[in-house]
Amino acid sequence: MDLKLPELGEDIEEATVLKVLVSEGDRIEAEQSVIEVETDKATLEVPADSGGTVESIEVGEGDSIKVGQVIAKISEGGGGAKEEPSDDTEEEDEEGEEEKEEEKDKEKDKDREVEETAGEEEKDQDKEKDKEVGETAGDGGEEAGGEEDAGAGESEAVPSTGALPVFASPSVRRFAREIGIDLGNVEGSGPGGRLSVEDVKRHARETRADARTGRSPTRAAKPLPDLSQWGEVENEEMSKVRRVTADRMSQSWTTVPHVTLFEKADVTELEEARGRLGEEIEEKSAAGLSLTAMLVKIVAIALEAHPRIAGAVDIAKGRVVRRRYSHIGVAVDTGDGLVVPVLRDVIEKSLPALAEEWGELSVRAREGKLSNDEMRGGVFTLTNLGMLGTGFFTPLVNLPEGAILGVGRSETEPVYEAESEEFVPRLRMPLSLSFDHRFIDGADGARFLHWLVQAMEDPFRLALEVGRPRKESN
Amino acid sequence: MSETNERDLKGKTLVVIGAGPGGYPAAFRAAQMGFDTILVDLRPEPGGVCLFEGCIPSKTLLHEARLLNEAREAEERGLAFSKPRIDVDRIREHLRKVVGDLTGGLAARRKKEGIRYVRGKASFSDSRTLAIEAAEDGDDDVPDEIAFDYAVIATGSHAVELPDFDVDRSAIWDASEALDLAEIPKTLLVVGGGYIGLEMGTAYGALGSRVTVVEMTGGLLPGVDRDLVEPLERRLRGDGVGGFEEIFLRTRVEGAEPYEYGIEVRLTDAEGETRTRKFERVLTAVGRRPNSEGLGLRNTAISLGDGGFIPVDEQRRTAESHIFAIGDVAGEPMLAHVATHEARVAIEAAAGRPTAFDPAAVPAVVFTDPEIAWAGLTEGTAKEAGIDVEVARFPWVASGRARSMGRTDGVTKLVVDPRTDRILGVGVAGSGAGELIGEGALAVEMGARVEDLARTIHPHPTLSETLMEAADVYFGQSVHYQNNKLGGAS
Numbered sequence: 001m002d003l004k005l006p007e008l009g010e011d012i013e014e015a016t017v018l019k020v021l022v023s024e025g026d027r028i029e030a031e032q033s034v035i036e037v038e039t040d041k042a043t044l045e046v047p048a049d050s051g052g053t054v055e056s057i058e059v060g061e062g063d064s065i066k067v068g069q070v071i072a073k074i075s076e077g078g079g080g081a082k083e084e085p086s087d088d089t090e091e092e093d094e095e096g097e098e099e100k101e102e103e104k105d106k107e108k109d110k111d112r113e114v115e116e117t118a119g120e121e122e123k124d125q126d127k128e129k130d131k132e133v134g135e136t137a138g139d140g141g142e143e144a145g146g147e148e149d150a151g152a153g154e155s156e157a158v159p160s161t162g163a164l165p166v167f168a169s170p171s172v173r174r175f176a177r178e179i180g181i182d183l184g185n186v187e188g189s190g191p192g193g194r195l196s197v198e199d200v201k202r203h204a205r206e207t208r209a210d211a212r213t214g215r216s217p218t219r220a221a222k223p224l225p226d227l228s229q230w231g232e233v234e235n236e237e238m239s240k241v242r243r244v245t246a247d248r249m250s251q252s253w254t255t256v257p258h259v260t261l262f263e264k265a266d267v268t269e270l271e272e273a274r275g276r277l278g279e280e281i282e283e284k285s286a287a288g289l290s291l292t293a294m295l296v297k298i299v300a301i302a303l304e305a306h307p308r309i310a311g312a313v314d315i316a317k318g319r320v321v322r323r324r325y326s327h328i329g330v331a332v333d334t335g336d337g338l339v340v341p342v343l344r345d346v347i348e349k350s351l352p353a354l355a356e357e358w359g360e361l362s363v364r365a366r367e368g369k370l371s372n373d374e375m376r377g378g379v380f381t382l383t384n385l386g387m388l389g390t391g392f393f394t395p396l397v398n399l400p401e402g403a404i405l406g407v408g409r410s411e412t413e414p415v416y417e418a419e420s421e422e423f424v425p426r427l428r429m430p431l432s433l434s435f436d437h438r439f440i441d442g443a444d445g446a447r448f449l450h451w452l453v454q455a456m457e458d459p460f461r462l463a464l465e466v467g468r469p470r471k472e473s474n
Numbered sequence: 475m476s477e478t479n480e481r482d483l484k485g486k487t488l489v490v491i492g493a494g495p496g497g498y499p500a501a502f503r504a505a506q507m508g509f510d511t512i513l514v515d516l517r518p519e520p521g522g523v524c525l526f527e528g529c530i531p532s533k534t535l536l537h538e539a540r541l542l543n544e545a546r547e548a549e550e551r552g553l554a555f556s557k558p559r560i561d562v563d564r565i566r567e568h569l570r571k572v573v574g575d576l577t578g579g580l581a582a583r584r585k586k587e588g589i590r591y592v593r594g595k596a597s598f599s600d601s602r603t604l605a606i607e608a609a610e611d612g613d614d615d616v617p618d619e620i621a622f623d624y625a626v627i628a629t630g631s632h633a634v635e636l637p638d639f640d641v642d643r644s645a646i647w648d649a650s651e652a653l654d655l656a657e658i659p660k661t662l663l664v665v666g667g668g669y670i671g672l673e674m675g676t677a678y679g680a681l682g683s684r685v686t687v688v689e690m691t692g693g694l695l696p697g698v699d700r701d702l703v704e705p706l707e708r709r710l711r712g713d714g715v716g717g718f719e720e721i722f723l724r725t726r727v728e729g730a731e732p733y734e735y736g737i738e739v740r741l742t743d744a745e746g747e748t749r750t751r752k753f754e755r756v757l758t759a760v761g762r763r764p765n766s767e768g769l770g771l772r773n774t775a776i777s778l779g780d781g782g783f784i785p786v787d788e789q790r791r792t793a794e795s796h797i798f799a800i801g802d803v804a805g806e807p808m809l810a811h812v813a814t815h816e817a818r819v820a821i822e823a824a825a826g827r828p829t830a831f832d833p834a835a836v837p838a839v840v841f842t843d844p845e846i847a848w849a850g851l852t853e854g855t856a857k858e859a860g861i862d863v864e865v866a867r868f869p870w871v872a873s874g875r876a877r878s879m880g881r882t883d884g885v886t887k888l889v890v891d892p893r894t895d896r897i898l899g900v901g902v903a904g905s906g907a908g909e910l911i912g913e914g915a916l917a918v919e920m921g922a923r924v925e926d927l928a929r930t931i932h933p934h935p936t937l938s939e940t941l942m943e944a945a946d947v948y949f950g951q952s953v954h955y956q957n958n959k960l961g962g963a964s
């Protein structure tokens with residue numbers, strides 16, 4: 001297998017080999033550093049993709065190499081060379097092996113010694129760590145009010161060190177800045193958690209490796225060049241909502257393999273019914289019968305019939321978590337960024353109740369008065385750009401959800417009716433369903449979307465959907 | 475990397491407005507990086523308030539003051555000198571020579587770096603052009619306009635004046651005027667118990683003035699941890715060497731009338747009680763304001779923030795991303811060394827390098843006697859911000875060096891994160907504290923833990939040992955000071 005120079009960052013096309021860290025014939029493990037290279041931004045180590053034996057090294061120290069260029073050839077499976085030993089070297093090899101074993105034992109002993117002497121200290125440190133986690137978790141509540149990040153509504157597991165400066169020396173901070181690593185995301189290996197250059201390099205390596213395997217999406221953005229050198233510019237500070245949106249969307253875009261399916265639903269009858277029933281209901285409830293309320297209700301029932309779509313994928317643990325609740329988020333454009341308030345237990349609520357709740361929720365969303373809790377826990381998101389004239393579009397999945405439905409503008413179109421053999425005007429609504437292809441396949445998505453379309457065209461189908469026993473709905 | 479930069483920067487004009495401790499380092503760095511650099515200031519040479527009428531002359535004067543006081547104190551220990559003869563003219567000459575040597579050196583370096591020096595007042599006519607008003611006594615070859623690619627605003631600050639009382643203005647000094655050393659008044663009122671007021675009071679006190687201080691808030695040096703102020707306050711309130719005549723807290727100057735030799739001042743305290751006192755001179759040190767007016771900022775996208783400061787980001791960029799602001803004009807703390815560090819950041823940013831102003835420790839020194847110095851997180855700030863810290867104190871009565879100097883009026887303290895034992899702040903009060911705080915700043919900036927400090931050999935017998943001993947106190951293991959871990963944190 002060829003080990004090639006990976007992407008080292010945007011706009012970096014080549015690097016200079018500083019040091020070759022392995023020799024031909026070495027057995028290496030996955031993630032072990034093979035060479036050290038220097039770009040004009042930083043010095044970095046290039047790890048092996050997988051373990052094996054180094055068959056040949058294709059670069060020399062001082063070489064300038066390009067991204068994608070072969071660095072070394074590595075035979076897989078822990079050493080092809082060893083599997084077919086020639087007769088006369090067999091003994092030698094075995095001796096060598098024994099020696100190595102001995103060395104290993106010695107090393108183990110050494111480790112044990114170190115462990116024993118360090119045992120107490122480590123225990124203390126562990127205790128300290130526990131204490132730390134406990135404390136920060138406890139502090140969280142108090143801090144939440146003032147902390148800027150509280151609104152992000154995510155990663156609450158990350159202990160915040162509050163107002164303390166980064167635990168790293170100025171040279172480490174400069175290094176991290178130069179290679180675009182946010183030290184807040186780096187775990188320090190030094191005493192008390194102090195960050196070293198090594199920690200930053202390790203983090204850089206891991207995030208790059210993660211980016212290759214699609215495990216983690218975070219990649220530091222490249223600093224913007226000074227745009228004012230070409231003319232007048234204006235700076236606008238990103239609002240908190242904007243920054244959170246940016247973060248989440250890049251997370252979604254880089255982690256989730258999106259597939260989007262399109263289909264049109266004939267909503268002629270649905271809209272008629274909405275108009276008719278809406279008038280009746282308006283006498284009782286000012287909110288009337290909103291389209292959003294109807295759509296979330298239909299989606300909630302559709303999810304009961306297609307539980308896979310209501311899943312959330314946990315790649316690290318290798319499982320899909322299926323939610324048995326029916327909280328549906330609806331995207332709201334606040335003018336200051338996008339927020340997604342979540343309607344709870346949709347399946348149990350009546351259409352007028354949902355309409356009323358949504359009316360109130362969307363007003364508060366636009367005023368920026370939602371609490372974090374009101375924007376969490378959704379199973380599925382609905383996003384409607386119809387009022388802006390959009391037809392089909394490709395919405396991005398709102399992690400950790402698995403799918404999102406984009407609603408476009410309904411238009412009256414000529415539809416050919418086979419029965420009457422003529423074109424009739426029908427109101428058709430474009431629907432775009434994006435989903436996470438890691439655990440939802442095209443057919444799953446197509447079935448779900450088509451079910452939605454049929455349910456909108458013939459709402460009676462909803463009644464056919466007998467799910468699990470529900471609480472009484474009124 | 476630097477090569478490409480230099481190539482890119484050649485032909486790019488960077489103009490620095492103001493040649494103080496922010497402006498001249500900015501200009502030097504810019505020139506070294508390859509910018510065509512222009513430095514604009516009204517003064518004949520670079521140096522700013524710091525060199526001409528601030529830090530440098532005041533510390534020179536305070537050095538003489540310390541000599542005087544030490545000689546007086548030596549008498550108690552059996553070393554008596556005859557009464558010092560104070561030749562004010564010679565001292566003044568000395569101050570001017572010190573300033574002249576330093577500014578002269580700067581001017582020579584400035585020429586060597588190929589920096590163009592324009593004597594005048596600059597204001598923005600738009601976001602790419604400065605209008606220059608030549609200094610009245612300057613050369614003729616000052617341009618009317620300078621077009622620039624990058625600009626750094628480093629115009630500093632000025633002393634806040636007292637309200638206009640109907641008195642002879644020449645009897646009222648600000649700190650700069652006090653450093654002209656026109657005379658040594660018999661009685662001096664210092665209005666403002668901050669660091670400038672107390673430093674100038676200390677200097678004039680040593681030179682023979684009877685000094686009174688009036689401070690509006692409830693304590694001297696507002697914002698500084700009380701346990702660090704305490705040794706100084708004790709000395710200032712004492713009858714011995716270095717003592718002031720009177721100190722009035724929570725008191726305002728309500729009125730002033732001229733009298734034969736100076737000014738009669740009406741002082742009103744928080745209870746409404748009014749006193750009158752007569753002083754030959756009044757020194758005002760009630761704060762400084764940024765020099766952000768008259769810069770023509772309205773012709774740019776920059777608008778002033780709270781307190782008249784120019785708002786900047788962590789790279790010291792203003793609302794115009796090619797215009798930077800550093801030093802006093804860009805916000806607190808107004809300290810020369812902060813301006814100098816910001817100059818580095820701003821120029822690196824202009825050159826397109828990833829950089830940020832992100833210090834963990836900004837050291838500050840009050841050059842009184844004893845001195846007070848701190849770096850990083852203070853106990854007071856920790857409390858305000860709700861940061862849980864543990865404090866270890868080592869009083870100088872337990873220091874052999876302090877005893878040998880006869881100056882046990884001091885304390886060294888560490889502000890520590892108890893979860894990681896990381897040193898977040900260091901504070902020192904005592905003779906020479908300013909020279910000790912550098913180690914504190916390094917400890918905080920490097921992320922040192924208390925153990926690192928405790929296990930670093932410090933030379934004996936020196937005051938630097940008090941830092942090591944304070945670290946030992948944190949672990950309840952000080953050799954020279956009996957305590958337990960919590961004993962220090964009262």
